[in-house]
Every structure is written in structure tokens, then in C-alpha cells.
Amino acid sequence: MERIPILKMGQFLLVTIQVDMHDRLALTLQDDLTSQIVRHRARGVLIDISTLEMVDSFIGRMLSSIASMASLLDAQTVVVGMRPSVAITLVELGLSLQGIRTALDVEKGMAALVAAVAETEGVNERSEV
Amino acid sequence: MQAKGKLSETLGKREAEITSKWLELQAAGGKKISAAEHAETTRTSREFMSAFKAATQKGSTDDITGPEWERVREIISDLSASRAKGGYSASETASFVFSLKQPVFSVLRDEYGKDPEVLGDAIWEATVLLDKLGLLTTEAYQKTREEVISRQQQELLELSTPVVRLWENVLALPLIGTLDSARTQVVMQNLLDAIVDTRSDFAIIDITGVPVVDTLVAQHLLKTVAAARLMGADCLISGIRPQIAQTIIHLGVDLTNVTTKATLADAFAVALRRSGQTVVKMDKRVAAEAK
Numbered sequence: 001m002e003r004i005p006i007l008k009m010g011q012f013l014l015v016t017i018q019v020d021m022h023d024r025l026a027l028t029l030q031d032d033l034t035s036q037i038v039r040h041r042a043r044g045v046l047i048d049i050s051t052l053e054m055v056d057s058f059i060g061r062m063l064s065s066i067a068s069m070a071s072l073l074d075a076q077t078v079v080v081g082m083r084p085s086v087a088i089t090l091v092e093l094g095l096s097l098q099g100i101r102t103a104l105d106v107e108k109g110m111a112a113l114v115a116a117v118a119e120t121e122g123v124n125e126r127s128e129v
Numbered sequence: 130m131q132a133k134g135k136l137s138e139t140l141g142k143r144e145a146e147i148t149s150k151w152l153e154l155q156a157a158g159g160k161k162i163s164a165a166e167h168a169e170t171t172r173t174s175r176e177f178m179s180a181f182k183a184a185t186q187k188g189s190t191d192d193i194t195g196p197e198w199e200r201v202r203e204i205i206s207d208l209s210a211s212r213a214k215g216g217y218s219a220s221e222t223a224s225f226v227f228s229l230k231q232p233v234f235s236v237l238r239d240e241y242g243k244d245p246e247v248l249g250d251a252i253w254e255a256t257v258l259l260d261k262l263g264l265l266t267t268e269a270y271q272k273t274r275e276e277v278i279s280r281q282q283q284e285l286l287e288l289s290t291p292v293v294r295l296w297e298n299v300l301a302l303p304l305i306g307t308l309d310s311a312r313t314q315v316v317m318q319n320l321l322d323a324i325v326d327t328r329s330d331f332a333i334i335d336i337t338g339v340p341v342v343d344t345l346v347a348q349h350l351l352k353t354v355a356a357a358r359l360m361g362a363d364c365l366i367s368g369i370r371p372q373i374a375q376t377i378i379h380l381g382v383d384l385t386n387v388t389t390k391a392t393l394a395d396a397f398a399v400a401l402r403r404s405g406q407t408v409v410k411m412d413k414r415v416a417a418e419a420k
Binding site (some may be wrong): 079080081082083084086087088090091092096097102103104105108109 | 317318321322324325328329330352355356357358359360361362
């Protein structure tokens, strides 16, 4: 069965979506990603959608639910490289993906992820004290 | 069907006479024109007459869409196009054809005055034909005008949406003029493309030059901001004039999720601060040396 590979890099997981997302694939990705986060005790997830040319409302919702699931498992999510046409489509669909972090490219996304994780750790440490 | 062919016969016989009368009429009726324009009109008229004569002889006068009438149609549309561009009014343009009626009718009366039935038929044939040609002139005129308008719209669109780079990672989009859906679409696309191209983290939309902000415009602005955010860029709105601030609040538009600033300078300062940069005044001595 077709799967989207999930790469582990330190405490982060990397997902690059390079094929057309159909609904089945999206659901499989959700399953895989949540189980990988738990297995690797990942602190952050970076989803690169720079090659994604089309989105529908299902994929849009999938992205935001992945972010919510990851945050339940104490991992931050950053979506990077969204194309202008995709962004416009999502906005027109009324999905502004509130609460999801975004970045222009993988480099900036990684920096944002590191910063976000550091921030939450800071909060955790303070709460422990 | 006796009257059929009378028109072309008469035209064939007395073309020169009709043409000269027609030219006189055109010169008398229209507005003041220069010598060059006059020469141009004369030339076009002669050309039209000969093409018109040829067409009535070869083709049917009932149907001007046939191939025999192609030359006539061509002359008319060229004339309408050049007159539309030259600033003539629609009626001035149409009168080119309609002013032909009088000389044609008077010549027909000359020829068939003794036989009222034939004369009536011939005049009817001529009038229907010339009306069709007149309508064609107006249509061609209008088409040219529409082309001019749509070209200007396109030019305006290109002209009015420049995305400028203010600083490393900071883009600005000064909007000038009324925003409608079509323009906003272009603005949105341009801005988002520029964000990708320059990898900018901040984009400032300056609406100082936007005269009216209604719910639709506000909606468009919010959409642009949301789309930029989805791509990972921060979008600020600046240049909100006092009246516009009042309008926005009266309309009940919620801009609380968007960073808004009164001036472009303020927004620029915010963008610099958020990207960890700052502009400082030079020390007096250093400044003097720099000069």
C-alpha cells in the first residue's frame, strides 16, 4: 500500500508530501504519524507541502487535525512551503488553519520548530519548579 | 422581383454623381475637420462606393454576410475602428453610411420617377441595405471602444499592484485606488508570489491610497492576510486613515487578529523588531566621517 515516508531527525519528525494526497493516504498518514510520535517520543513535526499543488477541504482539515493530535502528544507542528494557490484555496474554503504554525521553507520551519520546542520546554521547567 | 437589380443598375450608371453628392453632404454635415482628415474621408468614401457597387452587382442585397460583401464589411470596420480611436462619436461614425441615403434616393427618383411602384421598391431595397450597413458600422465602433476599455483596464491592473522590497525579509504593497474583486485577486496573487520569490517573512499592505473600505474590501484584506499566514509569512496592514478606522468599526469588521498600524513607518518598525533587527541613529562623529 502507498505510504508517505516519515523521517526521524533527532527529536523531530519530517514528512514530505510529494504525491497527490487522496483521502485514504491522508488517513494513513494520520495513523502513521501519531504512532511514530509516540514511538520516538518526538517533540516536533515538520510537514513540507511545497510540492502539493491541489488541496481540498478534507486535506485542509487533515492538516489541522494532525496539528491538534500532535499537540495532544506534546509535539509542535510546522507546515512549510505552502504554495500561493494552495493558500488562496484554503482561505476561500474558509479554512485558515488557526493554531497551526507555518513557515516559508524547510530551513525557516526547522528554526521555528526549535524555537517553539524550546519555548514549551521553558514553560514545562518553570511549571516543574 | 422587378425592382431587384435596379439599385445595382443605377449605382453602376451614376456612381460618380452619387459619390460627389455624398462627399458634399459629408463635408457639410460633420464637424470641422482638418485637410488630412478630409482627404482620408474622401479616399475611404470612394473606396467604399466602388466596393459597394461591386457587391450589389455580384451578390444579393438581402444578405450582407456573404463573401461578395466582405470588402465592404472590411472597409466599414476599418473606418469605425479608426473613428472610434480618433474620438468621433457613435452618431458621427454611423452617419458615414446613413448620409449615403439622400444621394442614392435622389438618383433613384431621377431614374424611376415615372414609375412609382418600381421607385418604391428600389428605395425600400436601398434603405434596408443601408440600414444594415449602418448597424454594422455602429457595432464595429462599439467593439473597438470595448477593446480600448478592456485594454486600459488591463494596463491599470498591471500598473497598480507593485510589490516593493523594503528591507531584507520585508515586502510592502502600497495599494492605490478602489479595490474590487478582480483587482484584489491580482493583488493577492502578486503578493503571495513575491513572498515565495524573495522568501520574505513580513509583508506590509499599505492602504493609504484606498479611498473606500467596505465590507467586501475588508474581507479581501483579511483573506490575503490569512493566505500569507498559511504560507508562513506575517502580514501587517498599515495606512488606516481616521475615517477608514471609523468605517471599519461601524461595519463591524473584526480585524483583531491582524496587526494594524496607522502609518507604513510604524508597520515597518514592527516588522524590523519582530525579525530581530533595528535601525539606529549614527554617532555624530561617525556620520560626519561617512559624509
